Amino acid sequence: AKQDGRNCFGYFSPDMNNNMLARITLEQSLRSAVLQHEFCLHYQPIVDTSSGEGIALEALLRWRHPQRGLVPPDEFIPIAEETGLIEPIGEWVIQQALRDLRQWHNQGIMINMAINVSGRQLAHGDPSHFACMLNGLLQKYDVAPQYIHIEITESMLMADTELSLAALTAIRHLGVEIYLDDFGTGYSSLSYLKQFPISVIKIDKSFVDNMLEDRADANLIKAIITMGQSLDMRLVAEGVESEPQRSFLQGLGCDFVQGYLVAKPMPVSELEPLLQRIVRV
Ligand code: C2E
Ligand code: CA
Ligand code: CA
Ligand code: CA
Secondary structure, eight states: OOGGGGGGGOOOOHHHHHHHHHHHHHHHHHHHHHHHTOEEEEEEEEEETTTOOEEEEEEEEEEEETTTEEEOGGGTHHHHHHHTTHHHHHHHHHHHHHHHHHHHHHTTOOOEEEEEOOHHHHHSSSTTHHHHHHHHHHHHTTOOGGGEEEEEEHHHHHHOHHHHHHHHHHHHHHTOEEEEEEETSSOOOHHHHHTSOOOEEEEOHHHHHHTTTOHHHHHHHHHHHHHHHHTTOEEEEEOOOSHHHHHHHHHHTOOEEESTTTOOOBOHHHHHHHHHHHSOO
């Protein structure tokens, strides 16, 4: 038994070692990315399901890694959250999104901006900390709060109800709307959702993917739309890639769609011609 003792401290296989090393390396290069300004934002439009009119742009974070090229957020946001680096990164995202929005508003393109925020950002400091920071940046870039939407995930709401409620209420009081992202993946109930100041529900792509072939997914989407409508919330379907999907969602009364059918997320330089086309000036 004594010989087995060392196992209590964890036995490091070469594989685990490599894994840890990879994480530490990632964390270090993420730290330097913050200092070296290696991040950029791509934008994807959210449009009216029937008219195709552009309603909002969702800001999606990208990391321009000097060796690895453009790194998608799923590969570094979890580490950024664990290490707390999501706070400076998240603040940069808001600044950059507001800077870009200011430019479009100057050109008379009065679109809204949806910004993703992770739970860790809301949980930092007291419940009004995030709202105060956001308010300061809205003033700095002279953007009216009704143009900004904060996207939070359903799982985040469920992680800490009391704190989420306080933080979201403070944001809503600024005049900023809250979007509930990835809806359908977290098993929250109608009565549960009702207590949060949510304006818009985003139906997760995983339901949209199979809704034309899979009756269960179609029924789920119908139920989500009916539920959203009964709570006076509007609905966005994400990951809409085909015209049949769009028209099916239109038939169900889904207000907005987002996905490759309309446009992939793209850098500012590619976005501007599209904006001229889909946004009424
Ligand atoms: P999300 O908020 O659910 O964003 C939607 C994701 O679906 C984006 O991936 C987008 O590129 C992708 N997408 C949109 N339409 C389609 C489609 O028609 N087909 C397919 N196959 N994919 C589509 P992306 O940009 O890789 O972002 C992944 C996730 O990273 C986001 O999921 C969000 O949770 C997170 N994220 C992105 N930017 C930020 C940020 O600034 N802060 C935080 N905290 N999280 C972010
Ligand atoms: Ca989102
Ligand atoms: Ca989403
Ligand atoms: Ca998603």
